[in-house]
Amino acid sequence: MMWLLVFLVCVLIWAGGTYWYLFIKPGAFSVESVRPPGPMELDQRKRDKVLKQGFTKEKIPKDLDAIIIGSGIGGMTAAATMAKSGKKVLVLEQHDVAGGCCHTFTEKGFEFDVGLHYFGQLHENAMLKVAFDQITEGQMEFVELKQHFDSIVIEDGEKQRDYTILSGKTEMERNLKKQFPDDVKAIEEFFKIMKITARQVALLGIVKLIPQWLALFLIKSGIADFCSSIFRLSESSATDVNNRLTSNKDLQMVFSYYFYGVPPKDSSCMINALMLHHFKRGAYYPKGGASEIPFHITKVIEKYGGRVLVRAPVSRILVDKKEAAYGVTVRKGDEHVEVRAPVIISNCGIFNTFQKLLPPEIQVKPEIQSRLDMLRPGKASFLLFSGFDATEEELDIVSTSIWLFKSNDMDGMMDEFFGMSKDEAPENIPMMLLTFPSAKDPTSKIRHPGKSSMTILTMVNYEWFEEWKDSRVRKRGDDYFNYKMRFANHLFDWACKHFPKLREKLVYQEAATPLTNTHYLGCNQGAIYSADHNLGRYYSEAMARNRCDTPVKNLYLSGQDMFSCGIAGALHGGLLCAATILSYRVYIDLMLLKKQLKWKKAKETARLAKEKKQ
Incomplete structure (x- = not known):
C-alpha cells in the first residue's frame, strides 16, 4: 500500500511539473508581443544608427548574461530569444554593419543582398513565420514572389x-x-x-x-x-x-x-x-530588402536592455583554469578590451571558434578535435x-x-x-x-x-x-x-x-x-554556407553529437553549423542554441503559438461566415 502511495505521489509530482513547465512557466514568446508592422524607415541615417553602432567600452551593458559573437541570423535569433526571456545580451560583429549574410550594401546607388536571395515557409502561421514574428515582434513584412x-x-x-x-x-x-x-x-x-x-x-x-x-x-x-x-x-x-x-x-x-x-x-x-x-x-523576399531582418531584431534586443555593436572583432574567447569560458577580448585599435559574461555564444562557425578563438592549449584537447573531425x-x-x-x-x-x-x-x-x-x-x-x-x-x-x-x-x-x-x-x-x-x-x-x-x-x-x-x-x-553539408554530417550519430553545447563549459555554438545551411537553417540553429542554454521549451512554445493562431483564425473565419449569413 505504501509503495502504491509513493508511486501515485511521484506521478502527481511529474504531471504537475510537466504542466507547470509547458503551460505556466514564463516563456520568451507570446501572441501579445506581436504588433502590426510600423511604417518602413527609409532614412538611411536613422537606419545606420541601429545597424552601425560602433563598439566602445561605454556602450557595453552592465551585468551581461550572454555575449554573442557574430550578428548573422543564427546569432541574432539566439540573442533575441534570450533577450525576450529576460537576459541581457551583447552581440559583437566584426564588420561595420550588423546582419552577417542578411546585410545589404549600397554602391553608386545600387543595393545588393549578400546571402539572402529568397526563402520559403512564410505562409500564414507557418513555423518559420511564427518564429520571425517573435524575434522581430511582428515588424517584418515579406513579399510573396x-x-x-x-x-x-x-x-x-x-x-x-x-x-x-x-x-x-x-x-x-x-x-x-x-x-x-x-x-x-x-x-x-x-x-x-x-x-x-x-x-x-x-x-x-x-x-x-x-x-x-x-x-x-x-x-x-x-x-x-x-x-x-x-x-x-x-x-x-x-x-x-x-x-x-x-x-x-x-x-x-x-x-x-x-x-x-x-x-x-x-x-x-x-x-x-x-x-x-x-x-x-511560396517563395518570399523581405519587403525593404534583407537588411530589414537585422534592423528589426536589433530593435527587439535593445528593447530588453541588450546591444548590437559593430566594428567589434573578437580576438579571443577567455577560458579560466577550470576550462570554462567567462568572456571575450575585442580588438579596438591597438587595445584588446576584455568583456565578461557567464555565457558565450559563437555564431561565427565551428572552425573559426575552435581553431582561431579558443586558447591554443584548449584547441588541442581531444574532445575539441573530435568535434572538429565530425565536420x-x-x-x-x-x-x-x-x-x-x-x-x-x-x-x-x-x-x-x-x-x-x-x-x-x-x-x-x-x-x-x-x-x-x-x-x-x-x-x-x-x-x-x-x-x-x-x-x-x-x-x-x-x-x-x-x-x-x-x-x-x-x-x-x-x-x-x-x-x-x-x-x-x-x-x-x-x-x-x-x-x-x-x-x-x-x-x-x-x-x-x-x-x-x-x-x-x-x-x-x-x-x-x-x-x-x-x-x-x-x-x-x-564558405558562406559554413561547414560542408556532406553526407557524413547527417548521419544520425553525428547529428546527435554535433550540438550547441561544447566541451568548453559556458561556450555554445549557433547558426548554420548546428543544423543546415541558409537563412532558415541558421535561424533554427539560433533557436536550438537558445533552447539549450535556457533549458527552455522554445519549440513547444512556437508550436503552441501556431495552434493558438490557427484557432484564432478559425474563430474569425467562422464569425465572418455567420455575419455574412445574417
Whole structure:
C-alpha cells in the first residue's frame, strides 16, 4: 500500500511539473508581443544608427548574461530569444554593419543582398513565420514572389532545356508531372520523401536537445530508426535515391538543383528534399530588402536592455583554469578590451571558434578535435554584383531566380570543376544562380528609382585564391584583380546570353571572392554556407553529437553549423542554441503559438461566415 502511495505521489509530482513547465512557466514568446508592422524607415541615417553602432567600452551593458559573437541570423535569433526571456545580451560583429549574410550594401546607388536571395515557409502561421514574428515582434513584412519562382536551365551542348518550378500546395507536383510525363511515379515518390522529411525533421532537432547519452542510446539501439524513417533518409545519398527513382538525368537534376558545394552523391537526400519543400507554399523576399531582418531584431534586443555593436572583432574567447569560458577580448585599435559574461555564444562557425578563438592549449584537447573531425570546411562561394541604369521593364528582367547548368550530370561536372587547376577554372564554371534583388522587392523602385541590381552566385575552391590571403582588402594587386575578373567576365557573359539587354546598361560591377567573404562576413575559407553539408554530417550519430553545447563549459555554438545551411537553417540553429542554454521549451512554445493562431483564425473565419449569413 505504501509503495502504491509513493508511486501515485511521484506521478502527481511529474504531471504537475510537466504542466507547470509547458503551460505556466514564463516563456520568451507570446501572441501579445506581436504588433502590426510600423511604417518602413527609409532614412538611411536613422537606419545606420541601429545597424552601425560602433563598439566602445561605454556602450557595453552592465551585468551581461550572454555575449554573442557574430550578428548573422543564427546569432541574432539566439540573442533575441534570450533577450525576450529576460537576459541581457551583447552581440559583437566584426564588420561595420550588423546582419552577417542578411546585410545589404549600397554602391553608386545600387543595393545588393549578400546571402539572402529568397526563402520559403512564410505562409500564414507557418513555423518559420511564427518564429520571425517573435524575434522581430511582428515588424517584418515579406513579399510573396510569383508562383514561377525558379527556372532550371540545362545547356547541354547546343541543346537548351528549361524547366519551371512553381510554388503551390499541389501545383509544384502537378507542374513537374506535366514537364516529365514519363516519370509521374518517380515524382510522386520524391514528393512522398519531401512530405516525410518536412513532417519528421523535428526529430533530428530533438536528438540535439535531449541528453546526449539518451540520443545515442535511441540511435544505436535502433529505436529511433524503428520510430521514424527520417533517420534513414538523412543517411541516404541523394544520387542513390535519385537513381532508384528514375534514370532521367534532367529530372535527377531537378531533385538536386540547389547547389551548396557538395555533389549529390556526397549529400543527404533529406537536405535536398527539404530545400525543395521549403518553397512548396511560396517563395518570399523581405519587403525593404534583407537588411530589414537585422534592423528589426536589433530593435527587439535593445528593447530588453541588450546591444548590437559593430566594428567589434573578437580576438579571443577567455577560458579560466577550470576550462570554462567567462568572456571575450575585442580588438579596438591597438587595445584588446576584455568583456565578461557567464555565457558565450559563437555564431561565427565551428572552425573559426575552435581553431582561431579558443586558447591554443584548449584547441588541442581531444574532445575539441573530435568535434572538429565530425565536420569539414565547406566549399567557398564567388559572387558577382552588377548595377544597371535601367528599370526592370527596360531590361526585361524577372523576379524568378535562374539556375544555369552546363550539363545534367551534377556529380560529374562538379567533380570535374573542383578538380581543375587554378588557371583552368575561371572559363569553365559549370553552374550559377542568377537573381535580381531589385525585381523581387517592390520598394526598390521607391528607394532606388531607375536602377536595377543583379547578384550571381557560384561555388569555387578556396585554394584557387589562397595565395592572396595575407594581402589587404582592395590592395591585393593586379594579378588578383585580373584573376577574379576572369571568373566575373565568364559569369556576366553567361548571364547576358539569357538577358541580352544587360550589357549596354551596366554601370557598376564588383566581384566577391572567397577572400572577400572571409574579410567582410568572417566566413571560414570563404564558405558562406559554413561547414560542408556532406553526407557524413547527417548521419544520425553525428547529428546527435554535433550540438550547441561544447566541451568548453559556458561556450555554445549557433547558426548554420548546428543544423543546415541558409537563412532558415541558421535561424533554427539560433533557436536550438537558445533552447539549450535556457533549458527552455522554445519549440513547444512556437508550436503552441501556431495552434493558438490557427484557432484564432478559425474563430474569425467562422464569425465572418455567420455575419455574412445574417
